[in-house]
Amino acid sequence: MYDIEHYVEAVSVEDAIEHLKADPDATVISGGTDVLVRLRSGKGVGGTLVSIHEIPELHGVDRLLNGTLVIGPATCFTDLAKDPLIRSCVPYLGEAVETVGGPQIRNMGTIGGNLCNGATSADSAAVMQTLNTRLVLQGPDGSREVPVTEFYLGPGKTVRKREEILTAILIEPQDYVGFTGCYIKYGKRRAMEIATLGCCVRVKLGAAPADEAAENGGGQETAAQDMQSGGNPESRVISDIRIGYGVAAPTPIRCYKTENLLRGRSAADPSVYELIGEHVLEEVQPRSSWRASKEFRLQLISELARRALREAMLSSLGNNLFA
Amino acid sequence: MLQIINMYVNGRREELAVDIRESLLETLREKLNLTSVKKGCGVGECGACTVLVDGVAVDACLYLTMWADGKHILTTEGLKTPTGELNPIQQAFVDEAAVQCGFCTPGLIMTAVELMGKGRRYTREELRKEIAGHLCRCTGYENILNALEKVLGYPKEKEG
Numbered sequence: 507m508y509d510i511e512h513y514v515e516a517v518s519v520e521d522a523i524e525h526l527k528a529d530p531d532a533t534v535i536s537g538g539t540d541v542l543v544r545l546r547s548g549k550g551v552g553g554t555l556v557s558i559h560e561i562p563e564l565h566g567v568d569r570l571l572n573g574t575l576v577i578g579p580a581t582c583f584t585d586l587a588k589d590p591l592i593r594s595c596v597p598y599l600g601e602a603v604e605t606v607g608g609p610q611i612r613n614m615g616t617i618g619g620n621l622c623n624g625a626t627s628a629d630s631a632a633v634m635q636t637l638n639t640r641l642v643l644q645g646p647d648g649s650r651e652v653p654v655t656e657f658y659l660g661p662g663k664t665v666r667k668r669e670e671i672l673t674a675i676l677i678e679p680q681d682y683v684g685f686t687g688c689y690i691k692y693g694k695r696r697a698m699e700i701a702t703l704g705c706c707v708r709v710k711l712g713a714a715p716a717d718e719a720a721e722n723g724g725g726q727e728t729a730a731q732d733m734q735s736g737g738n739p740e741s742r743v744i745s746d747i748r749i750g751y752g753v754a755a756p757t758p759i760r761c762y763k764t765e766n767l768l769r770g771r772s773a774a775d776p777s778v779y780e781l782i783g784e785h786v787l788e789e790v791q792p793r794s795s796w797r798a799s800k801e802f803r804l805q806l807i808s809e810l811a812r813r814a815l816r817e818a819m820l821s822s823l824g825n826n827l828f829a
Numbered sequence: 830m831l832q833i834i835n836m837y838v839n840g841r842r843e844e845l846a847v848d849i850r851e852s853l854l855e856t857l858r859e860k861l862n863l864t865s866v867k868k869g870c871g872v873g874e875c876g877a878c879t880v881l882v883d884g885v886a887v888d889a890c891l892y893l894t895m896w897a898d899g900k901h902i903l904t905t906e907g908l909k910t911p912t913g914e915l916n917p918i919q920q921a922f923v924d925e926a927a928v929q930c931g932f933c934t935p936g937l938i939m940t941a942v943e944l945m946g947k948g949r950r951y952t953r954e955e956l957r958k959e960i961a962g963h964l965c966r967c968t969g970y971e972n973i974l975n976a977l978e979k980v981l982g983y984p985k986e987k988e989g
């Protein structure tokens with residue numbers, strides 16, 4: 507038996523919000539893989555659970571006409587990872603959530619729960635940071651949108667109010683079109699393991715300045731020219747880069763300064779790997795925990811950034827049609 | 830607080846008065862005597878309590894019984910054919926000596942049944958990943974993988 511007083515199976519988002527508002531001891535439960543484990547350990551006992559488990563409109567992935575991806579927060583990791591839109595538009599997000607726990611946990615745990623739980627170790631966290639994801643929170647007074655980069659306040663703390671429901675996770679086209687990326691989780695075991703560190707690097711490569719005239723010349727020529735030079739790092743520059751971490755600080759973070767430093771550099775320049783490994787260290791605040799010391803985490807922060815950047819570059823350069 | 834739910838367990842409709850605080854593990858074991866569903870850790874770490882809900886493997890210890898209302902639950906008890914024969918995956922566990930104390934076995938069998946439902950084949954490496962949510966303290970997993978490979982793996986090329 508779970509130590510709760512009351513239980514409500516919400517039939518809609520509005521219904522859930524009403525119950526949350528009416529009962530100050532009420533908590534949202536989605537997949538339950540964090541909430542129920544917490545109850546077992548004796549935390550938050552005696553309250554009410556408001557379940558959003560059976561609300562169909564919170565499940566699934568969709569793409570709006572303008573290209574924005576809309577992820578239902580109650581989508582479980584298994585469904586997210588195999589979703590065709592996720593696989594084609596943001597494959598690294600699918601790969602990241604495939605590292606969560608084991609298959610049964612991925613069948614139960616949800617992407618919204620991963621975000622709202624507020625853990626810096628959440629496996630979707632680093633990727634979400636790099637995607638500038640926008641979170642739609644609906645409460646008694648209506649809806650508001652919060653960028654994921656402003657969502658976290660501290661370990662397990664977010665700006666979400668207790669009576670608010672995360673109703674949609676939005677990824678806009680300018681944040682994914684043309685990017686390749688890679689998420690690397692470091693853990694002591696290959697499964698059933700919380701991340702010791704998680705790192706996501708995503709890049710968008712563009713034409714080098716010499717090729718720019720041709721690129722501005724017109725659509726078709728550009729495509730043809732890209733076909734020829736696309737696989738050649740010499741003719742490519744890092745036109746955009748995003749670096750996100752989990753467990754590198756008390757909350758998930760972005761490394762904006764390092765991103766600015768690398769933007770515009772040649773994809774063929776080997777020093778980008780040294781630069782990323784060195785400069786991210788100035789933007790992180792890892793802690794020692796029983797899983798790993800601060801010193802080991804610092805080493806991981808550099809090394810995983812280098813590796814993830816290399817993987818992201820390879821995915822781009824391997825694809826000649828990429829523009 | 831008790832509530833009435835209807836669920837289909839191993840093909841049979843069950844109308845039950847359940848406590849809102851119950852996990853599916855407790856309901857199956859204590860109300861329906863389906864003791865193949867084992868309680869190991871109680872927090873999603875070991876997979877001993879794995880059952881299928883509408884064909885999907887979940888840890889019954891982290892699943893509220895209230896969520897099972899209207900759904901189809903399958904446990905190892907439900908695999909028996911009308912004539913009492915074992916399911917192919919159960920037979921493979923016997924043949925490959927994949928069972929020692931047996932505590933992890935029903936859970937692993939249910940994950941295998943979920944995989945069988947997907948109608949595809951798996952490499953040994955893929956099978957390792959698919960059973961990552963189960964702990965076995967006895968076998969060292971090799972015989973379990975042998976059994977799974979027999980039913981879910983690619984046909985072995987005959988040696989010369």
Ligand SMILES: Cc1cc2nc3c(=O)[nH]c(=O)nc-3n(C[C@H](O)[C@H](O)[C@H](O)COP(=O)(O)OP(=O)(O)OC[C@H]3O[C@@H](n4cnc5c(N)ncnc54)[C@H](O)[C@@H]3O)c2cc1C
Nearest residue numbers: 536537538539540541607615616619620622628629672873
């Ligand atoms: C054995 C085990 C292994 C695990 N391994 C990993 C791992 O490797 N990586 C990892 O990242 N996590 C892991 N987890 C943690 C957990 O599975 C994830 O954080 C999961 O995403 C939680 O989702 P849920 O739907 O189960 O959340 P719940 O437990 O239902 O909720 C989590 C929190 O979010 C809130 N919430 C959920 N949905 C909403 C919503 N739509 N609106 C508002 N609030 C909401 C809840 O109130 C609660 O505070 C593991 C858990 C277990 C038990």
Ligand code: FES
Nearest residue numbers: 869870871876890
């Ligand atoms: S008892 Fe459910 S996973 Fe261990």
Ligand code: FES
Nearest residue numbers: 929933965966967
């Ligand atoms: S056979 Fe004993 S735990 Fe697996």
